[in-house]
Amino acid sequence: MWRLKAVGRKARRPEPHGEELRSERRQREKVLRQARRDQQLVSKRRVQEDDDESEEEGAMDTAGHLLSKEQVAELFQGLQHGGLKKLDHLRTLRKALRIPEAQLLFIKLENSIHMLVGFLSGTDAQCQLEAAHCLHELSHSPEPTVGPACLPATPYLITYLTGQSAKFTELCLYTLGNLCAESVAVRDKLLAQGLVPALAICIQRPSLAVVEAVGFSLSQLLQTKDAQDKIVPLVMASGIIPHLVAALQPDPQFGMGAAIECAWCLHYLTCSNKTDQILVDMGMVSKCSSLLITLGGAVATENTDEGLELLVWPLLRCIGNLLAGDLLDGLVPQLGDSRLLVALCVLAQIFLQPHPALTRESLWVLNNLTADSSVFCSALLFLNLVPILIQLLPFSLGINIMVLRILANVANEGSEYCSQLIHRGLLPALCATLKMADPDVVTLSLEVLYMLVTSSSQGAEEFVKLRGPAALEAIQYNSQTEMQIRASYLLDNVLPTHSLVDTTTS
Amino acid sequence: MFQSELLQFLTSSNSEETRIEAVPVLNVRSKSVLRAEGRRDGQEPAPPFSFTPQRLRIGANYDLFEDGDVRRHLYLQDVASSVSDFSQAPTVSEFRCHISGCQQLFNTLESYEHHYSSVHRHVCSGCKRHFPSNHLLDVHILEWHDSLFQIMAEKQNMYQCLVEGCGLKFKTSKERKDHLIKAHRYPPDFRFDKPKKAKSRPPGKVVQQSNVSMELGDDAGPDRGEPVAVESMELCLSQNQNSMAAVASDRKLKSSCSYKVPASICFGAGSLRGFRGGRRKK
Numbered sequence: 001m002w003r004l005k006a007v008g009r010k011a012r013r014p015e016p017h018g019e020e021l022r023s024e025r026r027q028r029e030k031v032l033r034q035a036r037r038d039q040q041l042v043s044k045r046r047v048q049e050d051d052d053e054s055e056e057e058g059a060m061d062t063a064g065h066l067l068s069k070e071q072v073a074e075l076f077q078g079l080q081h082g083g084l085k086k087l088d089h090l091r092t093l094r095k096a097l098r099i100p101e102a103q104l105l106f107i108k109l110e111n112s113i114h115m116l117v118g119f120l121s122g123t124d125a126q127c128q129l130e131a132a133h134c135l136h137e138l139s140h141s142p143e144p145t146v147g148p149a150c151l152p153a154t155p156y157l158i159t160y161l162t163g164q165s166a167k168f169t170e171l172c173l174y175t176l177g178n179l180c181a182e183s184v185a186v187r188d189k190l191l192a193q194g195l196v197p198a199l200a201i202c203i204q205r206p207s208l209a210v211v212e213a214v215g216f217s218l219s220q221l222l223q224t225k226d227a228q229d230k231i232v233p234l235v236m237a238s239g240i241i242p243h244l245v246a247a248l249q250p251d252p253q254f255g256m257g258a259a260i261e262c263a264w265c266l267h268y269l270t271c272s273n274k275t276d277q278i279l280v281d282m283g284m285v286s287k288c289s290s291l292l293i294t295l296g297g298a299v300a301t302e303n304t305d306e307g308l309e310l311l312v313w314p315l316l317r318c319i320g321n322l323l324a325g326d327l328l329d330g331l332v333p334q335l336g337d338s339r340l341l342v343a344l345c346v347l348a349q350i351f352l353q354p355h356p357a358l359t360r361e362s363l364w365v366l367n368n369l370t371a372d373s374s375v376f377c378s379a380l381l382f383l384n385l386v387p388i389l390i391q392l393l394p395f396s397l398g399i400n401i402m403v404l405r406i407l408a409n410v411a412n413e414g415s416e417y418c419s420q421l422i423h424r425g426l427l428p429a430l431c432a433t434l435k436m437a438d439p440d441v442v443t444l445s446l447e448v449l450y451m452l453v454t455s456s457s458q459g460a461e462e463f464v465k466l467r468g469p470a471a472l473e474a475i476q477y478n479s480q481t482e483m484q485i486r487a488s489y490l491l492d493n494v495l496p497t498h499s500l501v502d503t504t505t506s
Numbered sequence: 507m508f509q510s511e512l513l514q515f516l517t518s519s520n521s522e523e524t525r526i527e528a529v530p531v532l533n534v535r536s537k538s539v540l541r542a543e544g545r546r547d548g549q550e551p552a553p554p555f556s557f558t559p560q561r562l563r564i565g566a567n568y569d570l571f572e573d574g575d576v577r578r579h580l581y582l583q584d585v586a587s588s589v590s591d592f593s594q595a596p597t598v599s600e601f602r603c604h605i606s607g608c609q610q611l612f613n614t615l616e617s618y619e620h621h622y623s624s625v626h627r628h629v630c631s632g633c634k635r636h637f638p639s640n641h642l643l644d645v646h647i648l649e650w651h652d653s654l655f656q657i658m659a660e661k662q663n664m665y666q667c668l669v670e671g672c673g674l675k676f677k678t679s680k681e682r683k684d685h686l687i688k689a690h691r692y693p694p695d696f697r698f699d700k701p702k703k704a705k706s707r708p709p710g711k712v713v714q715q716s717n718v719s720m721e722l723g724d725d726a727g728p729d730r731g732e733p734v735a736v737e738s739m740e741l742c743l744s745q746n747q748n749s750m751a752a753v754a755s756d757r758k759l760k761s762s763c764s765y766k767v768p769a770s771i772c773f774g775a776g777s778l779r780g781f782r783g784g785r786r787k788k
Binding site: 025028029032033036039041043044045046216264267268271272293296297300301307309310313314317320321323324325328335336337338339342343346352353354355356357358359360361364367368370371372374375376377378379381382383384385394395396397398399400405408409412413414415416417420432433435436437438441442444446447448450451470474475477478479483485486489493 | 509512513515516517518524525526527528529530531532533534535553554555556557558559560561562563564565566567570571572573574575576577578579580581582583584593594595596597598599600601602603604605606607611615618622626627
């Protein structure tokens with residue numbers, strides 16, 4: 001079934017159409033971004049069987065599976081008549097149903113789904129499995145009419161979540177998960193049929209593949225527009241949350257798949273604001289913290305699988321949003337490991353290229369940790385993390401803004417903090433950021449500068465030695481008010497009170 | 507890549523040293539004391555700084571989360587087979603010349619600094635010429651904009667050699683030029699050695715603009731020919747020109763007032779700022 005290792009496995013296949021794949025990816029990405037803006041971001045997943053792989057070797061030739069209308073009808077008839085060949089027919093059908101055209105043809109045939117449901121709920125185990133596969137292919141269809149056509153099967157699929165073999169359960173789960181991504185009508189029906197409680201039971205199975213599938217299905221539900229009102233209360237009532245948290249630990253053999261799905265579910269739940277107390281009580285922050293430390297260490301020592309960011313990302317978001325909630329006092333005992341700060345800096349640095357957005361989010365968590373916290377600000381200084389942060393200042397799209405916020409948090413704590421920052425070379429870096437194009441960067445730099453130069457005469461003197469005032473003067477003659485008034489204030493009121501050394505000779 | 511101590515610490519299993527309690531917490535200064543240091547007593551307005559630490563909450567649909575969401579969904583859809591397909595490079599901030607009216611963008615700090623030095627640093631407020639060095643600017647102002655200069659030149663050698671460190675002075679600009687060519691091997695058409703034009707701007711009168719802020723006065727110390735350099739500073743801005751004289755003007759005004767800017771005064775800073783009055787609108 002789906003594994004992250006499968007990602008690597010596919011990579012080793014010969015890629016005759018590398019460029020095509022890349023442009024396909026770019027196109028998909030574009031579609032996804034737009035879907036997100038429309039708040040319609042859902043994705044279906046297709047379970048892959050090992051024997052699928054061998055069939056897909058060589059050319060991606062689907063023509064061999066493309067059946068004509070007559071052939072589909074013939075297949076259907078053959079199945080209706082029963083007999084010994086039904087298993088073969090079902091297998092052929094399953095492969096045929098990978099193609100949207102065949103899917104459409106099939107569902108239009110009268111009683112076709114009904115027939116599949118018959119096999120699904122029947123006593124022949126092999127046929128049952130094949131029927132489930134057929135339904136799975138249908139659930140994965142991009143055509144909007146195909147998924148809803150599968151509704152008659154769902155009560156059975158849900159029932160089978162709690163008693164079958166792991167493999168079968170997994171298949172049902174992905175089928176249901178794909179159907180969740182359909183319309184509101186389908187979703188409502190599934191919820192009414194008791195999908196969420198069934199998921200809660202399912203997740204307790206010892207099979208991590210099943211846990212991963214549960215996580216996927218739940219994440220589909222939680223990403224919908226009406227999740228806040230409809231889904232979250234059900235999830236909270238079902239008791240599934242502790243199991244999601246427990247599943248966060250990656251498994252050395254199975255890999256990260258289950259942890260990834262559950263982490264994303266927890267991210268969506270955290271965003272909903274309703275589950276903060278439950279999560280905190282369950283030690284969610286402590287768990288995220290120790291995981292991030294482990295992952296940070298793995299990344300830094302280059303001891304990782306590909307795709308680690310898929311797990312890091314939701315963990316960062318959970319911890320970031322929980323820190324910004326109302327339960328901060330309750331979190332303090334869970335934030336007892338100072339290595340979290342190191343991990344966040346390491347992650348920010350390592351993921352800068354290829355994922356600058358992840359850098360930004362890691363810094364966001366650091367901001368939330370250090371805001372108004374003398375403990376974490378002291379730790380940042382004590383652990384010598386400031387140089388890493390300064391190195392991130394050249395980068396835009398929110399990265400340098402977040403770094404400046406963190407440094408401002410530290411400076412804001414008092415003059416001892418400012419001295420330490422000055423000692424670690426912040427002033428020369430500020431002299432550069434004062435000259436950047438983004439006015440928010442400049443304004444925030446001025447805020448930090450103000451704190452540094454008013455903390456001690458040393459700050460002001462050093463700033464002058466670095467010819468910093470020249471940058472302030474340039475800002476003074478700028479039309480952007482926020483920058484201008486701050487720069488002017490510094491020049492008029494703060495700097496002249498210290499003895500100035502003129503080094504502006506050419 | 508990382509300091510090895512940091513890495514060791516990160517992967518350490520020594521729970522004693524990784525406890526947050528093991529970190530020495532620095533003293534927190536009370537905020538009001540901190541801010542008050544920057545203020546003079548009485549007349550100054552409140553410092554316009556407003557930073558407060560904030561814990562930010564980010565909702566599921568915020569833009570900040572877009573890239574991560576897209577990455578997740580590409581994974582679900584099994585679109586890419588290797589990490590390199592997902593790679594995005596970070597973008598580097600650009601630099602901008604903040605002088606209103608200039609606003610040029612630069613890719614590197616070096617190119618910004620170069621621009622600033624050559625265009626904005628040594629500018630004559632009177633005629634807006636810029637010069638590559640302080641020395642040349644000083645000489646220019648002295649010879650072009652100082653009305654006493656001519657008088658004094660009749661009595662003593664006033665034309666300084668343009669080469670810094672030479673120190674020789676000459677009676678006429680021609681003599682100086684000859685010296686430059688002979689002793690220092692300068693070309694005869696050196697850009698920064700133009701003789702003063704006969705038609706100079708009458709002192710006290712600068713190009714009229716309708717939106718000069720009126721609270722500026724002539725009161726700029728002993729009047730030496732550029733009484734309202736401050737005014738021209740305003741004008742430069744509203745004229746929206748590239749070669750900004752503004753920042754240099756204060757200093758050069760001072761030099762024409764007192765002939766020599768005291769070394770302790772920082773470029774541009776000084777009492778003249780008080781003349782600027784209210785905030786300019788572009």
